[in-house]
Amino acid sequence: MLTVNHLRKRLPNGKLLLRDINFSVGEGEFVAILGLSGTGKTILLRCINRLTTPDGGEIVLTDNGNPLNITQSDAGEIRELRRRIGMIFQSFNLVKRRSVIENVLIGKLGRIGMVRSLMCRFADDDIEMAHRALNRVGISDLADRRAGTLSGGEQQRVAIARSIMQDPCLLLADEPVANLDPTTAEVVMEHLRSISVGNGISTLAVLHQPELARRYATRVLGVRDGVIVYDGDARLSDDDFEVIYGCNDV
Amino acid sequence: MGVTMFKNRYIIPVLFLLFVIWSIIGTGFSIRDLIAGVPNLSNFIGCMFPPAWDTFVPLISPAIETIQMAFLGTVFAVVLSVPVALLAANNITPSKPVKLLARGVIAFTRTVPDIVFALIFVSAVGLGPVPGILALAIHSVGMLGKLYAEAIEEVDPGPVEAVEAVGAGKLQAVYYAVIPQVTPSFVASTLYRFDINVRSSIVLGLVGAGGIGFELIMAMRLFRYHEMLTILIIIFIVVMLSEWASNSIRAHVIGEEVLK
Ligand SMILES: Nc1ncnc2c1ncn2[C@@H]1O[C@H](COP(=O)(O)OP(=O)(O)O)[C@@H](O)[C@H]1O
Numbered sequence: 352m353l354t355v356n357h358l359r360k361r362l363p364n365g366k367l368l369l370r371d372i373n374f375s376v377g378e379g380e381f382v383a384i385l386g387l388s389g390t391g392k393t394i395l396l397r398c399i400n401r402l403t404t405p406d407g408g409e410i411v412l413t414d415n416g417n418p419l420n421i422t423q424s425d426a427g428e429i430r431e432l433r434r435r436i437g438m439i440f441q442s443f444n445l446v447k448r449r450s451v452i453e454n455v456l457i458g459k460l461g462r463i464g465m466v467r468s469l470m471c472r473f474a475d476d477d478i479e480m481a482h483r484a485l486n487r488v489g490i491s492d493l494a495d496r497r498a499g500t501l502s503g504g505e506q507q508r509v510a511i512a513r514s515i516m517q518d519p520c521l522l523l524a525d526e527p528v529a530n531l532d533p534t535t536a537e538v539v540m541e542h543l544r545s546i547s548v549g550n551g552i553s554t555l556a557v558l559h560q561p562e563l564a565r566r567y568a569t570r571v572l573g574v575r576d577g578v579i580v581y582d583g584d585a586r587l588s589d590d591d592f593e594v595i596y597g598c599n600d601v
Numbered sequence: 602m603g604v605t606m607f608k609n610r611y612i613i614p615v616l617f618l619l620f621v622i623w624s625i626i627g628t629g630f631s632i633r634d635l636i637a638g639v640p641n642l643s644n645f646i647g648c649m650f651p652p653a654w655d656t657f658v659p660l661i662s663p664a665i666e667t668i669q670m671a672f673l674g675t676v677f678a679v680v681l682s683v684p685v686a687l688l689a690a691n692n693i694t695p696s697k698p699v700k701l702l703a704r705g706v707i708a709f710t711r712t713v714p715d716i717v718f719a720l721i722f723v724s725a726v727g728l729g730p731v732p733g734i735l736a737l738a739i740h741s742v743g744m745l746g747k748l749y750a751e752a753i754e755e756v757d758p759g760p761v762e763a764v765e766a767v768g769a770g771k772l773q774a775v776y777y778a779v780i781p782q783v784t785p786s787f788v789a790s791t792l793y794r795f796d797i798n799v800r801s802s803i804v805l806g807l808v809g810a811g812g813i814g815f816e817l818i819m820a821m822r823l824f825r826y827h828e829m830l831t832i833l834i835i836i837f838i839v840v841m842l843s844e845w846a847s848n849s850i851r852a853h854v855i856g857e858e859v860l861k
């Protein structure tokens with residue numbers, strides 16, 4: 352489904368942040384990425400949908416049996432690739448002054464011609480699909496509200512609905528619940544799991560707590576010092592925890 | 602240490618004073634001439650009274666022309682400024698050379714006063730409101746382009762990135778994520794510029810670019826002092842009206858912001 356081989360990424364200041372990242376994600380898996388703050392988890396996700404250009408290695412996304420080499424894509428191919436990859440951000444990233452339904456419809460922009468989308472015309476089918484996506488995350492009554500007036504949990508659910516519109520094969524989530532209170536976080540994580548299982552979407556989520564990974568992920572990847580130091584069961588032993596987070600300088 | 606502090610403290614006021622004296626000598630400004638001029642001035646003002654009320658109604662149509670000039674000039678300025686601002690903004694520009702070019706356009710149109718543009722266009726297309734409209738449109742790009750570009754650079758990049766992450770193109774990202782974020786500040790800057798353009802279009806009339814300003818210079822040349830006073834009254838009304846209109850639009854837009 353998604354295979355990452357020997358991925359390398361250097362920071363503008365010359366520091367080699369990701370040195371040699373190797374892992375793969377299977378069909379319908381829910382994989383959590385854990386690691387200390389600043390280890391490059393966000394950058395890793397951004398390499399996968401090419402919001403960042405990697406410096407080396409290979410990323411291959413296989414959708415319906417068609418392998419697509421992410422690292423070698425040109426501008427047109429990058430857009431094609433992004434259409435198939437949903438992304439959920441820690442800060443939701445909705446257009447706050449637009450209505451909820453318009454924000455959900457943004458998920459369709461990758462598939463709509465430039466001219467038609469600039470004339471603001473979405474097809475009736477798309478509008479209907481957007482309402483279904485909102486219904487799916489339990490906020491169909493908020494369709495006409497201005498996105499900026501919603502609570503954090505509601506905004507993240509709109510972002511999930513926006514991703515549903517893409518009908519993606521892979522969903523990337525960067526600390527999707529780090530800005531939410533524990534109860535709201537539960538609701539959002541449940542929705543993520545439900546669309547992953549229900550739509551067979553492979554999910555790669557950076558999580559800020561091992562506890563969340565244990566409850567929702569089928570597998571955990573631990574990132575440290577530019578490599579994957581742990582790839583295995585979502586139930587971390589004390590030793591695994593030490594490998595990912597521990598202070599090994601002493 | 603003590604000496605440097607003394608220098609730092611007094612160097613600016615001293616320079617300022619020298620500059621004032623230098624300018625007074627250079628321009629031949631004298632209080633005596635000013636006082637000597639007072640009787641002339643009051644005599645002149647006395648000649649203007651009473652206003653020629655019979656010319657009031659015929660002057661309404663040039664006054665409306667002035668507002669129309671300012672309005673069209675501002676509309677064209679917006680149409681020109683939005684693309685220039687997008688090309689000039691660090692976060693949206695397609696490349697550095699394009700950015701520098703766009704910034705060059707903004708700097709040039711701001712530096713050259715609108716009256717200079719008006720003189721050039723009057724020579725090119727002849728007397729009337731059209732050269733005035735062109736001059737206002739082009740000179741306003743200098744201010745609107747700069748203010749718009751600053752607003753664009755301040756947008757939250759998150760939503761823009763989110764739109765690009767679904768596979769949308771750059772133009773779509775601008776339309777769906779940048780424009781909504783900058784609309785309130787664009788509206789405020791544009792209304793502010795409209796107020797300036799109403800006053801400018803009066804001045805442009807003095808060099809032949811139509812409207813009430815053109816009537817003012819004609820009345821002056823023909824020594825019709827009573828008509829001049831009527832024109833000044835009309836100018837006062839026009840400026841007050843336009844400021845009242847843009848203030849109420851601004852209040853309406855901002856009120857909407859607060860409500861929603
Ligand atoms: N655009 C950038 N320019 C320079 N440094 C960056 C940039 N983006 C991220 N970094 C640096 O890269 C490191 C890893 O960032 P990030 O991927 O956000 O870490 P994580 O998500 O694991 O906390 C941080 O030290 C951060 O300062």
Ligand SMILES: [Mg+2]
Nearest residue numbers: 392393525526
């Ligand atoms: Mg991060």
